Amino acid sequence: MSKKIKALKAAFPYTLPILTGYLFLGMAWGVLMHEQGYPLWATALISFLTYAGAMQFIAVNLMALGFNPLYAFLMTLMVNARHLFYGLVMLEKFKGTQRLKPYLIFGLTDETFSLLCSIKPAPEINIHWFMFFITLFNHLYWVVGCAAGTLLGHFLIFNTQGLDFVLTSLFTVIFINQWRASHEHFPTLLALGATILCRMIFGPANFIIPAMLAIILILFLKKPMEVREN
């Protein structure tokens, strides 16, 4: 039991930026759902089961086009395709997590991934439970935020507008930390450039999948050079 409590205590401070970001982003979504006439229990349940920030916002707009399950399926695949990358990176880290594994996979959002791939807890902390509590805390913040938005409505949103920028800042900080920890900067810069280029060519709605393909291609082309060096 103390193994779990230690992991819980170690995990919590890392989730503070996400606490802020998820609460306010969740609230914004809760307000939208409230306007659509969804009751509190429904928004709490949907955010608990779906747990995907960007997709939940898009889904509210999708509903306006009618409830077409096939369209919803294809749209979700496209919007969430970036999650495929997260799984590839976490294959190693999730090995041996056993009964925790399905939940770790279920909760692998952008923000949870960014923490799990960049933090190494102290050696005495159980890494499996550490990852579990990071995931659980974030999941909790999201559901509470979504439910609060449905309850509290508009007035809160106006005063907190822009607070979700903490998530952009969090990614910036993680990017710098990873930059410092790595000596392989060339592929990172190429990937960044390719993503910006794809955004300019394909527009804000459709650039992630081309960007992912470009990144894979860049890393693929980079590999033979490394092998030769070795």
Added chain:
Amino acid sequence: MKIIFWLTIASTTFLTRLLPFLIFPEKKETPQYIEYLGALLPNAIIGMLIIYCLKDITLTSYPYGFPELCGVGSTALLHLWKNNTLLSIGGGSVIYMLLIRLI
């Protein structure tokens, strides 16, 4: 209909997170190239996520993405200078929130 709609979205989201683990199960050895990708991808992905967060800004019309770029820039400068995560995130976000109210 609403229930089917939301269940479709929830289960497809889970599928996109689960798929890599289905294709490369623990018991079988993961191909070397995938391991290589897994090791090099994180930096590239975080860069991609930053751009993803900034995707809706327009550089060609007012306010030219100024609040967002200042927010990211000040977060980065604070972090390079003080190396304190909460200070960098807090400072950058406050600057962004001030700018969207003032501009």
